[in-house]
Amino acid sequence: MRYSEMFLPTTKEIPSDAEIVSHQLMLRAGMIRKLAGGIYTYLPLGYRVIKKVENIVREEMNRAGAQELFMPAVQPAELWMESGRWNMYGKELLRVKDRHNRDYCIGPTHEEVITALVRDEIQTYRQLPMNLYQIQTKFRDEIRPRFGVMRSREFGMKDAYSFDADEAGAEKSYRKMFDAYIRIFRRCGLHFRPVEADSGNIGGSFSHEFMVTAESGEDAMVHCTSCDYAANLEKAEVSRPEGKADQAVDFSPIEEVHTPDIRTIEEVCAFLDVKPGDIVKTMIFVGDGKPVAVLVRGDEDVNETKLRNYLGCDSLELAMDDTILEVTGSPRGFAGPIGIKSVIIADYSLIGMGNFVVGANRENYHIKNCNIGRDFEIRNYADLRIVKEGDLCPRCGKELKIARGIEVGHVFKLGMKYSKSMNATFLDSDGKEKYMIMGCYGIGIGRTAAACIEQSRDGDGIIWPMPIAPFQVIITPVNINDENLARVAEELYKGFVEEGVEVILDDRNERAGVKFKDADLIGIPIRITVGAKSLAEGKVEVRSRKSGEVEKVSLETVRDFITKTIMEQLSIS
RNA sequence: CGGGGCGUAGCGCAGCUUGGUAGCGCGCCUGCUUUGGGAGCAGGAUGUCGCAGGUUCAAAUCCUGCCGCCCCGACCA
Secondary structure (H helix, E strand, O other), rough: HHHHHHHOOOOOOOOOOOOOHOOOOHHHHHOOEEEEEEEEEEHHHHHHHHHHHHHHHHHHHOOOOOOOOOOOEEEEEHHHHHOOHHOHHHHOOOOEEEOOOEEEOOOOHHHHHHHHHHHHOOHHHHHOEEEEEEEEEEOOOOOOOHHHHOOOOOOEEEEEEEEEEEHHHHHHHHHHHHHHHHHHHOOOOEEEEEEOOOOOOHHHOEEEEEEEEEEOEEEEEEEOOOOEEEOOOOOOOOOOOEEEEEEOOOOOOEEEEEOOOOOOHHHHHHHHHOEEEEEEEEEEEEEOOOEEEEEOOOOOOOOHHHHHHHHHOEEEHHHHHHHHHHHHHOOOOOOOOOOOOOEEEEEEEOOOOOOEEEEOOOOOOEEEEEOOOEOOOOOOOOOOOOOOOEEEEEOOOOOEEEEEEEEEEEEEEEEEHHHHHHEEEOOOOEEEEEEOOEEEEEEHHHHHHHHHHOOOEOOOEEEEHHHHHOEEEEEEOOOOOOOOHHHHHHHHHHHHHHHHOOEEEOOOOHHHHHHHHHHHHHHOOEEEEEEEEHOOOOOEEEEEEOOOEEEEEEEEOOOHHHHHHHHHHHHHO
């Protein structure tokens, strides 16, 4: 490619509406342009990167035995009604009507389509296992798209679906995908970590997210400083404290105190001169329509995902004021366990606490020296709180840390959720009809590219790892008007093209500085500078974008030198 | 959906308080000089001031409604 002919609009100025570095750099490097909120065009340079990522994904999926197909983006409502998701999915599902007023949606995912296909075509265990994937444009009408291509409404995704005859097979399929993902993200040059994740209301039992570590990441993940335990914050477990009696103290006489207009933990602490750790928070939730009181120590927070899983309910939300009044008999801010009209469950953090402060279920009153067993009963203790940095690892007991990350991929064991609702069965070797056991596996393509930029860039621009760089080499003749330089650059260029090297020749009539700045901005791993001084010695300069190191290489040996360097940087450890 | 902000040349912004001639930087075009880290000089082009209504002799500026975009929050297979 010749730079002079390429549609590559780079900018010096930072676009004002781009929040994170990858978004800014993708705009500045002429990779993307916005069409509407959360909807982007990939320009030629950006699309080259996308195709690189897609091809890595494709190679590794094929290697793992998955087969590529291509499903429709537009899907009929009937399928979604079958799985029950037409009503469950909510506003994120973009619904459209055709000319006959029939309902369709733009696919946010493809479980329905693939399950319907496999259900109709696979009859016997002899045809299993099966793993099918596609790379497709999805649409999710996000409430708030942001960070450019990182959280957009329209986006490219690889989604794979496995179908197995039994649990053992499903485990194996899951493991294969897990391993393939590790190869994929390694090849993309990313620093990442697979973390245990909640499987959400997609159902199923097991799930990992692949998180690229980045400060700008939207997700929090927890990892152990000692063993390899790592989990999504939602999922991260807290062990039941050992060696602590449920009640460890002598009971003091219970005492109701007047606390006028004192509601929050901070206010109670200041007013009663206690620490948050001396208080028990009573949170009223409504799960599938029924109120539940959740007790958690004052310095902890309830993890709604854990609570939802514990209760086994579909919907869960904090109670509204009228429900609180109904259950506690008092307005918001004074809820407590004593006399409450609902089930009470307590987080592990309450174990060993005694003589604590709670709300009195009476406006403007709290209770001191409250105790479980004497003053009220709980149904059970459970792990219901959000993990904090410094908590102990549920596996090895060492300290946990929290880091931020970008979710670039996830693997789910779906189980029979869709095969049941959509009746995807097969005839097993024992002659019985059984439901297929499914798994689904996604990778955000654009997000992976953006995550890479977050991790690999400097003040001058992007630093692409060789495997996903839009070009492997850029040739920069310092002055195109110097016929000698222009000729040598041209010959080098043609040589590389013949060799199959992905090369761009910066043949623009620009000053050297401009070309250097652009080359750095768009992040080509290797730059060959053709300048008068070195050329006098029969040499050109080979510069690494990453290290900035420059090596003078003779014209006779550059081709070998470059192809060797590229090969080295393409192979994974 | 709640709160906040923005919409003026391709991009980044000023002008709006206090109504009257639309401006700056970058980019773009022409010429000359320059040519190893975003060049200099000279000349030049470019705007339904987001849209629609209203007030006024007069609206980018004041008022009303709408649309779009950004940030915070709620939401999230």
